[in-house]
Amino acid sequence: MHTDTERCVRAVRSKDARFDGWFFTAVLTTGVYCRPSCPVVPPKAGNMTFYPSAAACQLAGFRACKRCRPDTSPGSPRWNARADSVARAMRLIQDGIVDREGVTGLATRLGYSARQIERQLLAELGAGPLALARSQRAQTARVLIETTALPMADIAFAAGFSSVRTFNETVRAVFALAPGELRARAARGTEGPDTPGVITLRLPYRAPLNPTNLFGHLAATAVPGVEEWREGAYRRTLALPHGHGIVALSPRPGHIACRLSLTDPRDLTQAISRCRRLLDLDADPVAVDEQLRADPLLAPLVDAGPGRRVPRTVDAAEFAVRAVLGQQVSTAAARTHAARLVTAHGVPVEDPEGGLTHLFPTPAALAGLDPETLALPRARRTTLTTLAGALADGSLELGEGTDWDEARSRLHALPGFGPWTVEAIAMRSLGDPDAFLPTDLGIRRAARTLGLPATPAALTARAAHWRPWRAYAVQYLWTVDDHPINHLPA
Structure with missing residues (x-):
């Protein structure tokens, strides 16, 4: 543009x-x-x-x-709506891959040479991966400067800078203020250090944002011990590259209030990126709603609650496991199955401010479990253990840089993966805005109520008019049922 x-x-x-x-x-x-x-x-x-x-x-x-x-500013919605190499690169850079693995690591994950990635990013964004990562480090440094009492040297390394000198030079160049001046300005305003060890910040988004389905879905499907709704906030544990964290996210006018407690401040960039991804905060709701409103059968749903987002995930592998646990059972049963896995195989954490107790189990932890200990039908045990094994050994990748079509193909090749499970993972783990669930029970009921085609094939054909935003159409169709996912908890 x-x-x-x-x-x-x-x-x-x-x-x-x-x-x-x-x-x-x-x-x-x-x-x-x-x-x-x-x-x-x-x-x-x-x-x-x-x-x-x-x-x-x-x-x-x-x-x-x-x-x-x-x-x-909110991130560009281009990177969430596309699956090409530049979009995948941007999602990986936002998740801190350049700081952790360098440009070579970024290129390896994408299957290109470092020179090709550099050329593609320069052509579209006017900056290469190092410059993009530098800009992100500067923003991370600013957040730590303004919202914590950490010494500047600690902030420099937590933000990913190789030296305090580089940190000082970058902050001055980007913000025209020294780090100490940034902290002084924040202290005079409304922002500043809060509870020791807790980082408080605002996550911006493009209006409108309808929090009912977004936070309602996360609260209604919350896995005990890993997630909870407490005092108007969705809270959960986070497994991060250098440790773990706990985040509390609350809808506010014009922003999402975010409180982060991290065991290692180096994980701030990744934590923010994953929270934004979870809440789909970089979406362009005006473009989405305009397209869906063009269908006269969807228009009343859009007008009744514009700005619905797709609730996604902070951990793609975690959601894939939960999708398998949710096959052909109620929301309550899926939560119960997941809670048992968490208690048996999750890493314990302490939560002084609430009732969170564990990190969700890693694929490696689940790959080694005894299938006979799972209170699941035999076929679903096989599905779960096969998925965990593929995620653990790297033969299946579900992350920010994953090719959506390739991931779908690999999922379909696993035992027990039908269209519903694959598309649910595509929608929430991979972030494909065009993922669609024509076989979902709630979608089929909504179709009958609205006068849309009832069979999956006919509904899919009709939904071609909603592309590339069919995942958002799913959110609106789900509102036809009076389900807890459509309401903020009391």
């Missing part, structure tokens, strides 16, 4: 927040870059130039605006 100058200028002049994260405005006269909705008086059109990413702005020598804080 950044190449459409006229459209970008109109968005900036109207301060249209829907385009935040789609492109960034660099002001030639001030050397500052902003989000389209920046509250300052827009500069003359001739003084504006546009970039596809914050990293490209920084690479060109522009500093982040201190008013609109463009580095905290």
